[in-house]
Structure formats: C-alpha cells, structure tokens
Amino acid sequence: MKNTLKNPAVYLMFVLPTVILYGLFFLYPMFSSVFYAFTDWDGLNPAKFIGFDNFTKAFSDDQFHVAIWNNMSFLLFSVILQVPVIIVFALLISNVKKFQGFYKTTVFIPSILSTSVIGILWGFIYDPDIGPIAAFLKFFGVEPIYWLAESKWAMKAILITNAWQWVGFYIILILAAILAIPRDIDEAAAIDGATAPQRAWYLTLPLIKPIISVVVMLSIAGAMRVVDVVLVMTNGGPAGTTEVMGSIMVNKAIKYGEYGYGMSLAIIIFAFALVLTAIYQLTFGRTERIEY
Amino acid sequence: MKKNLKVALTLLVAMSTVLAACGKNNNASSPEASPNESSSATGSESPGESSNIEPFTVSLRHIQIGEPQKFRKAILDDVVKKTEGEIPGLKFELDGIEDAVNRFTKLPAEMAAGNPPKIFDMFGGNADALKYAKAGRLLDLTPILDELGIKDKFLNVFSQFTLDGKIYGLPIGGNMEGVFYNTEIFSANGLNAPTTWDDLIKAADSLKAKGITPFATGSQAGWVPNMLVNTLIGRNVAANYPNGLTDGTLKWNSPEFVAAYATYGDWVKKGYFTKGELGKTYDDMLNEFAAGKAAMIFDGSWRSSAFKAGAVAANLEGKVGFIALPAIPDYKGDQTSINANYGNGYGFSSDLNDNELKAVTAFIKNLYNDEMQLRGLLEDGVLPSMKLSDEALANVTDPLVKQVMETMSKASSSFVHFDSVVQKAVNSETELQLQKLIANKATAQQVGDAIQKVQDSENAKK
Numbered sequence: 018m019k020n021t022l023k024n025p026a027v028y029l030m031f032v033l034p035t036v037i038l039y040g041l042f043f044l045y046p047m048f049s050s051v052f053y054a055f056t057d058w059d060g061l062n063p064a065k066f067i068g069f070d071n072f073t074k075a076f077s078d079d080q081f082h083v084a085i086w087n088n089m090s091f092l093l094f095s096v097i098l099q100v101p102v103i104i105v106f107a108l109l110i111s112n113v114k115k116f117q118g119f120y121k122t123t124v125f126i127p128s129i130l131s132t133s134v135i136g137i138l139w140g141f142i143y144d145p146d147i148g149p150i151a152a153f154l155k156f157f158g159v160e161p162i163y164w165l166a167e168s169k170w171a172m173k174a175i176l177i178t179n180a181w182q183w184v185g186f187y188i189i190l191i192l193a194a195i196l197a198i199p200r201d202i203d204e205a206a207a208i209d210g211a212t213a214p215q216r217a218w219y220l221t222l223p224l225i226k227p228i229i230s231v232v233v234m235l236s237i238a239g240a241m242r243v244v245d246v247v248l249v250m251t252n253g254g255p256a257g258t259t260e261v262m263g264s265i266m267v268n269k270a271i272k273y274g275e276y277g278y279g280m281s282l283a284i285i286i287f288a289f290a291l292v293l294t295a296i297y298q299l300t301f302g303r304t305e306r307i308e309y
Numbered sequence: 310m311k312k313n314l315k316v317a318l319t320l321l322v323a324m325s326t327v328l329a330a331c332g333k334n335n336n337a338s339s340p341e342a343s344p345n346e347s348s349s350a351t352g353s354e355s356p357g358e359s360s361n362i363e364p365f366t367v368s369l370r371h372i373q374i375g376e377p378q379k380f381r382k383a384i385l386d387d388v389v390k391k392t393e394g395e396i397p398g399l400k401f402e403l404d405g406i407e408d409a410v411n412r413f414t415k416l417p418a419e420m421a422a423g424n425p426p427k428i429f430d431m432f433g434g435n436a437d438a439l440k441y442a443k444a445g446r447l448l449d450l451t452p453i454l455d456e457l458g459i460k461d462k463f464l465n466v467f468s469q470f471t472l473d474g475k476i477y478g479l480p481i482g483g484n485m486e487g488v489f490y491n492t493e494i495f496s497a498n499g500l501n502a503p504t505t506w507d508d509l510i511k512a513a514d515s516l517k518a519k520g521i522t523p524f525a526t527g528s529q530a531g532w533v534p535n536m537l538v539n540t541l542i543g544r545n546v547a548a549n550y551p552n553g554l555t556d557g558t559l560k561w562n563s564p565e566f567v568a569a570y571a572t573y574g575d576w577v578k579k580g581y582f583t584k585g586e587l588g589k590t591y592d593d594m595l596n597e598f599a600a601g602k603a604a605m606i607f608d609g610s611w612r613s614s615a616f617k618a619g620a621v622a623a624n625l626e627g628k629v630g631f632i633a634l635p636a637i638p639d640y641k642g643d644q645t646s647i648n649a650n651y652g653n654g655y656g657f658s659s660d661l662n663d664n665e666l667k668a669v670t671a672f673i674k675n676l677y678n679d680e681m682q683l684r685g686l687l688e689d690g691v692l693p694s695m696k697l698s699d700e701a702l703a704n705v706t707d708p709l710v711k712q713v714m715e716t717m718s719k720a721s722s723s724f725v726h727f728d729s730v731v732q733k734a735v736n737s738e739t740e741l742q743l744q745k746l747i748a749n750k751a752t753a754q755q756v757g758d759a760i761q762k763v764q765d766s767e768n769a770k771k
Contacts, residue, residue: 163585167748
C-alpha cells in the first residue's frame, strides 16, 4: 500500500477521469467558442476567419446598444433598489417573534418557481383586459395600461417581475447572516441604551457587510447574464425595447443560425461581467474578516 | 513491475468505461430493440420470412401537436401505420414539436450537427430547404418521384424546394393569405361584406366607432403582422416580387414598398388593429376573433379548419367568410393577385441506409397521393399540392374551404411570401422594423431604409 501511494501513476488514475471530463465539457467548448467568435460560422458551411468583424458589428448595432443599456438597468435596479429592500426585509423578519418560519417560507417561494411559471403568472397580472392591476386601475377610473405591449412600460414590468423572483432568495441569505450574529452583542447594546434602528445601523449592518457584498456580486453577475425572464415575458419585444445581451445572443445564434456572431456576443457578455465584478471587488466589495 | 502493470490495466479499464459512456448509441437496429412491433408488422405480410427480418426504426419529426392540428395528426398517423404495415421490420419514431421551435431552433441545430431526423417537417426557400440542400444535408427526391411516377401529379409547387434542377422537399399543401370576416357582426351593423376597398375602410371605421376591433392582430411575433404587409407590398410592386429582393432589382426603401408600410402604419394610427397588439400572441388573435370582439382577421387559409364543429373556434361555424384583400386604389401591381404559398412540407435526410430509403419511399407513396391530399382538404382545409380530379374536388362541402378555393381560382396571379425568399437576417429585420412602425418608433421610410441596409449586406455575401 505504501509503495502504491508513491507511484505517480496512481494519482494520475484518480485525477485523469475528472481532467478528461472537465476538458471535454468545459475547456474544449470554451476555447472553441472563442475560436468561432472570430469566424462567420453558420453551423452548416465551413467557418471562415473574419477577424474582429463580429465584434465591430455588435458594437455598431443599435439594437445591441439598447440591450447593453437594458442590462445596465437590471444592474442599477438590483443594486440601488433591490438590495436596500432586501436588507430592510431581512432585518424586519429577523426581529419578528411569531411566525418567523412562515415569513421565511413565503418570501422564498418565488425563487423556487421556474421562470416560465413566473412569466405566465405575471403575464396574467399585467394583462390589460383581465389582470388584477387593470381591475385595480379601473376602480379609480384609470384606462388600462398595456404593460408588456408598450415600449415605455415593458422594461419596467420585467424589472419588477425579476426582482420579485429573486428578492426572497437574497433575503434568506442575509437573514442567515443576521441570525448567525451572537445574540449577546445585540443585548449588550440594548442594555447600553441603543434603540432598535441604532442597533440595526451601527451593529447589525457592519457585521453582515461581507454577505451584503456577496449579494451585490451575485446581483451584478445575474444582471449581466439575465435572459430567461425576457424570453418568456416579451421575447425582446415590443419592437426590441426589452432586448438584453443574452436574448440577442440566443436569437442570433439559435434562431438565425449566426453561430459565429452569437459566440462573439457570448464573449462580450463574459467580458462585461468580468470587468464589472472586478471593479466592484476592487472598490466597494472589499471586506475584512470579522471576528466576534 | 507487476504493480505498474496492474495500475496500467486499471487505468485502461477506467478510460474505456469513460469512452464507452461518451459513445453514440447505435443499437437501434439490434434484434431486441422492438420485437413486438416487428412481429405484428410482419405477421400479416409473410409469416414464413419473419425470422429473417431485422427490426429498424426511422425517426420522423412533425409539427402536428395540440388541438388545432389534430386533423393533420390523424392523417399522419394513418400514413405511418400503413407504411409500417408495408415495410417489414419498420417502426417510426414520432417526434412532435411546436412549429416555430422546429423551424427556428431544433432543426437548424440538428442540421449544424449533421444529425437531423430521417424524415422531418421543413419549410422551403433560401432560409430553410435550399440552405440545407446546399450543405448536402437533404436527400435528392427526384429519383424517388420518378420511381413512384408522381412527379407530374404535383402542381407547380417545387420552386422553393428546387436547387440545380433537383427536388429536395415535398410541400404537403398550399395556402393563401386573406381576410376572414365575421358575417354576423357585419350584418348586425348593417355593413357590406368587405369585398371592395371602400367597403373595407367604411366597415373598419364604423366598427371602430362602435367599439369593435376591426382587425384582431397578435404582433408579439413579427411574422403575424408581416402577412398583411407581404400582401400589401405584393399588390404595389408590378413585377419580380419577391425574388427581385435578393438580386437587388427590388429595394425595400423604394416608393412601392414604403407606400405599403405607410398603409399599415396608417391603419395602426386609425386603431384598426387590436389595442396593445405588440403584447398579443397569434393564439390571442384567434381568441379575440372567436369571442366576437373583433370583426376580421388577416390570416392564412389554414385557419379555416378552426371554424368548424369540434375545432377551437367552433362557435363561429357558418358565420365566417373569406375573401382576398380587395383591390387597393392607387396601388401599382396586379390588384387581383394573391399571396399563395406551397412552403411547408417534408424533407428527408441524405444520410439513409437501404432499409431507411425503402421506408422513405413508402412514406412518400402513402402520404402524397389523391386520397391523402383530398383528406387534407376535406378534414383540415389544406389546399392540395397535387392535382385532384374534379370529382374529387366535388366532395368539398365546407363552405369556407369552398370560398378559399374559389378565391384562389379567381386570382389572376400569385406571389409567395417574402420570408421564403429573403435571407434570415433580412426577415428578422422586417419583423423588428414592422414592430417599430406599430410602436410608432419609426416612419415607413425609416423602416424601408433599415431593412434595405440589411438586405444589401446580405446580398453582398454571396
């Protein structure tokens, strides 16, 4: 046995299957997509190298500009509006004494639903003829709003739906961090006369800063790769106003067979996500380890 | 040394397991694949030979899923059953997929990977059949048609499936696009049937004033409003439409095209279409019409099967009329021409063995014949792609199907839909730009200019 473990081939035997699978299903597709991003491959005919044409095409396409801006709205919406709401709700739930389990379950439910289900559910909520929002507005004599059919509302409607889907998941993350803080710190502050808002602001928030940082990171990455909710609810419409980078990539590559162009869009999305998360990590995202 | 050998052997076993797991399953023709089917299929034929017959499967992709397609599915099922009975050992593997998913997602991906089903639903034209044919993925059907002697039985329907004189697909039927109108709503409001442009506009205006949507439309998918745009353009362009688009003799931003887009935009502004149409689907459009909230739809003749007993809009049975879009004043093309397509049918993989080729030949023989063509017409309202005798045609009793056939025979000429001629990128641009026109974010001229820009760059590629 001792001698066996000294034999490098034994280690190779254990490592090799994983390396092969990793290479086959991760490295190879990734590098081949980088290769195809510089070609005009349409899936049928041999790929021809065309340099940076796909990238210049993407950045000179008005529709792609709209998509970049829409991805940024996802990002800004989640970081500026969603994160504070998440923290407030997590603080509220952490302080309730009764039915805490009920609240936890309720806020978490949307994130276990499939996006298709959510798309249909909110499609009904937004329906201008039979939806509850239209009925509510009608009660006050307001004309129904065509949420998903009007350019000025469609993006906002999607942002709200997306937020509704993911807020609960992040609340649970932050809630777990809050509940992990030793009770005595909080009690000591209370005895010293700190009010509840003071304790939340000066004590709880700094202690959960690392997890808030994780939530913001996940939000940034999520905002860059969002696509399913758009495809399900509007498919980029009306008239391309809700198109995101991911949906353009899917449609160009899969629907129109421009695989080369689709690959270059995938790389652009990857680059955006990489740069933004790196910037965040190097600036606001820096957190120190906290010892209680 | 012995240990090293042991290690090497173990490694070899591990590797071969991994590789075996990655391998492709080619066991479809193994004897145990489907013993029951083979015995039942061959039992009636010649019991003595059954022991030598190897069962085999042929994959068949169709789009006959869901309630509206049930008549077409029944026809396909009968053809499958008959063919399985004729070819010993044959078992079809049916794979039903939604139309757009098959056309735009699944089939292109399979074509790219080189493993399409053996038989599959396919559209004609540059963006579909001809593209696959050029890449060598499709079976040349000319020898099979000659062998079966049915080539001359087809109408003039192969233009979108022919490359270098070879036929690569068989259209199952045809359709035209026109106006379905609710006769009850028209008579209740004292309106004439919309057979002239004046009557159509008058009807639309007065229906609008009464709170009834003149045209139900679901423009979430751009191809739906594109149907009307295609007919408007076809009526305003004197010749060579739509083929002239790809060779540069016709331009999207020429006055004829822009005028057609302007007419559409004008109708949007006047409120002739469903409010919020950009959020409505093709199904919503039928539902709105079926519910009596809208008086007309501009749709393909295939919709006629929705308005009969047992179908999705059965409540409108006998209350729907069909006409071609009336002659448009000041338009420059042939005003009795119609849009007619023989665009959808079956294609076959070029990668077939002898058994599969036999199965494909039998499938073609059983699907493309007078009986099945007539059934398609009677049960499903699909216009035949093959010549039917007058006696056979006399069997048509559905008044709506009769109207469709009359409308078609009255037309002086016809043009196909541009989506079967222009490149995919151009078609997707027409959808996007039309939606911009509907959303009032672009003028007709801007729409034409934007599409022509894509058309130019696509034309330059070849």
